[in-house]
Amino acid sequence: MDPVTLETDRLVLRAFTPADVDAVYEACQDEDIQFYTPVPVPYRRADAEKRVGEELPAGWATDKNHTLGAFRRDSGALVGSYCLFVISPGVYELGYWAVKEQRGRGYSVEAARALCDWGWATLDMHRIEWWAMAGNTGSRAVAEKLGFTVEGTLRRRGIANDGKPHDWWVGGLLRP
Numbered sequence: 001m002d003p004v005t006l007e008t009d010r011l012v013l014r015a016f017t018p019a020d021v022d023a024v025y026e027a028c029q030d031e032d033i034q035f036y037t038p039v040p041v042p043y044r045r046a047d048a049e050k051r052v053g054e055e056l057p058a059g060w061a062t063d064k065n066h067t068l069g070a071f072r073r074d075s076g077a078l079v080g081s082y083c084l085f086v087i088s089p090g091v092y093e094l095g096y097w098a099v100k101e102q103r104g105r106g107y108s109v110e111a112a113r114a115l116c117d118w119g120w121a122t123l124d125m126h127r128i129e130w131w132a133m134a135g136n137t138g139s140r141a142v143a144e145k146l147g148f149t150v151e152g153t154l155r156r157r158g159i160a161n162d163g164k165p166h167d168w169w170v171g172g173l174l175r176p
Contacts, residue, residue, distance in 0.1 A: 013068040016052045023078040024048040027099045041161045070111035079107045090126045134167035
């Protein structure tokens with residue numbers, strides 16, 4: 001599948017391009033992104049180049065990972081990264097991170113809602129899952145505003161970038 005472009009009142013969601021590498025690199029220097037999301041630590045410019053230039057295009061080409069960057073209409077500034085990726089037939093996971101300076105303005109809800117709406121209309125899915133390390137209250141607030149039901153806490157589910165096991169929250173959103 002070719003990448004799509006989605007628009008909301010305040011945002012343009014589009015595939016990342018090589019021109020976005022510096023913005024992705026800068027965003028991923030944030031300690032919260034490095035702690036709560038599975039990015040390499042330390043996050044190098046080469047990591048951003050590989051993600052933008054190889055991994056994300058491959059995700060679209062194989063129809064397994066549909067990642068879009070969200071950019072403000074007024075300034076063109078990167079807001080964050082939003083993706084739907086296949087977990088199993090009919091089940092996708094919503095993943096996202098937001099640039100520190102763009103948080104708390106409702107952009108993540110707006111971007112994720114646009115992506116989920118596109119996914120329901122386009123992809124053969126009946127469920128979207130959301131996972132976040134327990135304590136990531138910003139991610140949980142976004143998921144709950146999107147209508148996800150927090151279904152539980154998985155104790156010591158996974159190892160984070162600090163090398164320690166952490167509890168994870170899991171939620172689901174069913175086809176409307």
